[in-house]
Amino acid sequence: MHEEPLVRWDWIGRNWPSIQVLLEDHVVMALVPIVIGLLVALPLGLAGVRWRWLYQPTVGVMNVIYSLPSLAVFIVLIPVTGLATRTTVMVPLTFYAMAVLIPAVVDGLTSVPDHVRQSAVAMGFTPLRRLLQVELPIAVPVVLAGLRVAAVSSISLVSVGALVGRGGLGYLFIDGWQRQFYTPIIVGIVLVVVLAAIADLLLVLAQRLLTPWSRARGAA
Amino acid sequence: MVAGKGGRVNWLIDFFGNPDNWSGPDGIPVRLLEHLEFSGLSLLLAMLIALPLGLWIGHTGKGALFAILSANAARALPTLGLLVLIVLLMGVGTIVPVLIPLVALAVPPILVNTYEGLRGVDPDLRDAAYGMGLRGSEVLGRVLVPVALPLILLGLRIAAIQVVSTATVAAYVGLGGLGRFIVDGLATKDFPRTIGGAVLVALLALIVQLGFALVQRVMVSPGVSQRQTIR
Amino acid sequence: MIKFDRVTKRYADGTVAVDDLSLEVPTGEITVFVGPSGCGKTTSLRMINRMIDATEGQILLDGVDVKTIDPPTLRRGIGYVIQQAGLFPHRKIVDNVATVPYLLGWDRKKARDRAMELLERVGLDLKMADRYPFQLSGGQQQRVGVARALAADPPVLLMDEPFSAVDPIVRTSLQEELLRLQAELNKTIVFVTHDIDEAIKLGDRVAVLRVGGRLAQLADPPTLLARPADDFVREFLGRDRGIRRLSFVSDEGLRLRADLTVSVSADVSTVRGADESWLAVVDGENRPLGWASVKDLPETGTLADVRLAPYGTFVRGRDSLRGALDAALLSPSGSAIAVDEEGRAEGVATREALDEALGKVAGGVGA
Numbered sequence: 001m002h003e004e005p006l007v008r009w010d011w012i013g014r015n016w017p018s019i020q021v022l023l024e025d026h027v028v029m030a031l032v033p034i035v036i037g038l039l040v041a042l043p044l045g046l047a048g049v050r051w052r053w054l055y056q057p058t059v060g061v062m063n064v065i066y067s068l069p070s071l072a073v074f075i076v077l078i079p080v081t082g083l084a085t086r087t088t089v090m091v092p093l094t095f096y097a098m099a100v101l102i103p104a105v106v107d108g109l110t111s112v113p114d115h116v117r118q119s120a121v122a123m124g125f126t127p128l129r130r131l132l133q134v135e136l137p138i139a140v141p142v143v144l145a146g147l148r149v150a151a152v153s154s155i156s157l158v159s160v161g162a163l164v165g166r167g168g169l170g171y172l173f174i175d176g177w178q179r180q181f182y183t184p185i186i187v188g189i190v191l192v193v194v195l196a197a198i199a200d201l202l203l204v205l206a207q208r209l210l211t212p213w214s215r216a217r218g219a220a
Numbered sequence: 221m222v223a224g225k226g227g228r229v230n231w232l233i234d235f236f237g238n239p240d241n242w243s244g245p246d247g248i249p250v251r252l253l254e255h256l257e258f259s260g261l262s263l264l265l266a267m268l269i270a271l272p273l274g275l276w277i278g279h280t281g282k283g284a285l286f287a288i289l290s291a292n293a294a295r296a297l298p299t300l301g302l303l304v305l306i307v308l309l310m311g312v313g314t315i316v317p318v319l320i321p322l323v324a325l326a327v328p329p330i331l332v333n334t335y336e337g338l339r340g341v342d343p344d345l346r347d348a349a350y351g352m353g354l355r356g357s358e359v360l361g362r363v364l365v366p367v368a369l370p371l372i373l374l375g376l377r378i379a380a381i382q383v384v385s386t387a388t389v390a391a392y393v394g395l396g397g398l399g400r401f402i403v404d405g406l407a408t409k410d411f412p413r414t415i416g417g418a419v420l421v422a423l424l425a426l427i428v429q430l431g432f433a434l435v436q437r438v439m440v441s442p443g444v445s446q447r448q449t450i451r
Numbered sequence: 452m453i454k455f456d457r458v459t460k461r462y463a464d465g466t467v468a469v470d471d472l473s474l475e476v477p478t479g480e481i482t483v484f485v486g487p488s489g490c491g492k493t494t495s496l497r498m499i500n501r502m503i504d505a506t507e508g509q510i511l512l513d514g515v516d517v518k519t520i521d522p523p524t525l526r527r528g529i530g531y532v533i534q535q536a537g538l539f540p541h542r543k544i545v546d547n548v549a550t551v552p553y554l555l556g557w558d559r560k561k562a563r564d565r566a567m568e569l570l571e572r573v574g575l576d577l578k579m580a581d582r583y584p585f586q587l588s589g590g591q592q593q594r595v596g597v598a599r600a601l602a603a604d605p606p607v608l609l610m611d612e613p614f615s616a617v618d619p620i621v622r623t624s625l626q627e628e629l630l631r632l633q634a635e636l637n638k639t640i641v642f643v644t645h646d647i648d649e650a651i652k653l654g655d656r657v658a659v660l661r662v663g664g665r666l667a668q669l670a671d672p673p674t675l676l677a678r679p680a681d682d683f684v685r686e687f688l689g690r691d692r693g694i695r696r697l698s699f700v701s702d703e704g705l706r707l708r709a710d711l712t713v714s715v716s717a718d719v720s721t722v723r724g725a726d727e728s729w730l731a732v733v734d735g736e737n738r739p740l741g742w743a744s745v746k747d748l749p750e751t752g753t754l755a756d757v758r759l760a761p762y763g764t765f766v767r768g769r770d771s772l773r774g775a776l777d778a779a780l781l782s783p784s785g786s787a788i789a790v791d792e793e794g795r796a797e798g799v800a801t802r803e804a805l806d807e808a809l810g811k812v813a814g815g816v817g818a
Contacts, residue, residue: 067425069385072418075402079411152295159298163392164406170300177304177393185308189301196296348537351502351609352551352599353526366541441541443583 008183015184019172023191025086026168030155030195033090037097037150044098045105046131059103066099068092070157074164084165093157097150104146108139137211144207151199159192169195235401235416246400248420254396255424258387262319263380266326270379271372274331278338278368279360287335291328299325299386307393318390325386326379333375337368369440377432384425388417398424452478453499453607453639458508460494460664468494469664471508478606479637483654485644487687491664492643496609499641500529512607527551530600530608530638534616536592538584544570544595545580551603562602569598574628590621597629601636608640614649626652647688651676651695659684673699697773697812702765705775705808707789707798715740715755719748729784732759737795739764739788764788767797772808775800 012019048055073092081087112135120134159170167174172188175181235241242248277284302321310317341364349359365372391399401417404410436445453476460469469491476482484492497503498510501522510517517525538547545566546553552562570580573594584592593613600608614622626649633640644650650657651672659667659675661683668680676696679685685692712731713722722730725745732740732754741759749756763778767789778787779800787805789797 173301344537351531353523
């Protein structure tokens, strides 16, 4: 068995349809937590900026959540959300995403220079318009930097779910280990890294589109 | 499978209350020590690689783009996949196979935060330091590192927590550590064991978190930490 | 003495920051480099302590080419003050000031004692010593910056726009503090600023640089104001250089009249017949109180019953002709009261006297 090549291309060809299913499952389980995490982090981050006393406790709670091992959380959740379900994997990933994104939103909003905020007030922006048209756009680069970290680690972490029966491409690691067979493991690693790279690239492109004014100063 | 809150608390009592779980080669103390050994060794190796590299890149500005890009790529490596691949290639027997993925996990946050910490130091401060006649190494050691320390420690903290959490998966390929309770519990449908293991790892991660908060308080000059809370 | 000998700084992209600069900075004097942005004034300053190395030419420090000295060693012997102070945020004020003494291996106690002495000298409350920089105002930080530069008692001080970032009131007090310190210490100071008023106020000599790093004129302030070398310097000096020039003309030539002061206890009847329309009223210790208008005097009583008009004074022998003129403009009488250092009236400089003194200045170079 160990004399065989590291990658057997014919295995990939034969199993491509099932790899594709795992890939889709992986994308969904990685993406949904990031989207939900962002949707929750935006209002919480805003609240943290408006009411400063709220921020430290929120970050404290998020730090605690962030330090909980993913595998441990998957397991504690099994009795509630079931073994081998997408929900079991996505719930903790959503919290991890929030733990990264809330500080990013707060840092982004506090990075708005005070004179810019003041002049927006002076020109008669209502608080909502000021938020949407002035503060959020300026916060975009910092928020997107947080989003890049969250996306990459989310994509990488989904595979741990394989240990509780639902890990997208992580299944290939279990499969390869049980059959002592390199090919699925290598295919899994490569696909996870490629997914992460694509996500990162898309976010960089999004930043260029959303903040054309920062392009002149070079990439962040 | 359906269990109320009382049920799960009972599981914990079953696990932690059983004296057999506190002694022998599969007892909590032994598994905890194994876990600390993997994690501590990996973190130490990662520090030996990432700290000097991050300091050098941050101080000289050389190779920054390359280092940051590779660090980001390394973040995407799935630890579980890397672990099973390396164990298949090298075989079990030593703890080296588990160290490699954990070091790969810990290097990026340490490297990136050290670099960013140094780059973020006010250029006027560098200028003043050189202008007063500090040599390059003195500027780094006496000015840049103390000022960048909060970010450097943040990188170390993130790395430590991720390593402690992720070292759990070592059990999957037959190695020890607190992950044993989780994996064995899953395999034998012994839920108290699994949950007990999960709780232990979570507690350990929290202790690491608290430990770093303490280190930060002791090591970072109040002139630096208080200035930042004002912002 | 610092000597620039045909110094040029050319960057890799071909930009010339300093072009063939030759000048001398005399020992124990303040030489100010002034000019618009892009004139190479900061570059010139930074070439002295080798923060930047010159491309061509030599900079000699007491006859030694700075390029032959190892930069850290060179810099430890030269005080350096920058715009944002650049204090180390992680160190207490006293340790910030003691930075160079520590580097030079001084005993810790001696270094700290020296730091405390300097904090006092630059006018800081010693309570500040154990604080961190973020707890100080901008002006206080700048004072610490000056104290830090002086800590190892270097003969040379380089100051790069040190007072540009503080508000005008604080800036004025920092400038005066510097002049007071310099009167005690006699350092060789190179001071960079873009503010011509600051240059004229502080400089024993002023080097005006033009964009592209060429020296336009090097002169003492009165000469600069009286005889700008060309249109560029004239324009840079601004419109009211005639008035400003008066700051450098001594008031010694000013004729004073002693017969125009009168004691507040005098009866109005004794002064009613005076030939003048205004008299300076002084108290029992001869300190000015104000001007009394002769035609509006009441029928009876003393001068204490009279409503006095505001007045201006100048210190005889210390203030310039500009000070005297300014004092005169503050009085309805158009005359200025001269006082001694204790504030006692010495006499009155009338419009005629001022006119006469101004007439002498207008033609010549003055001073």
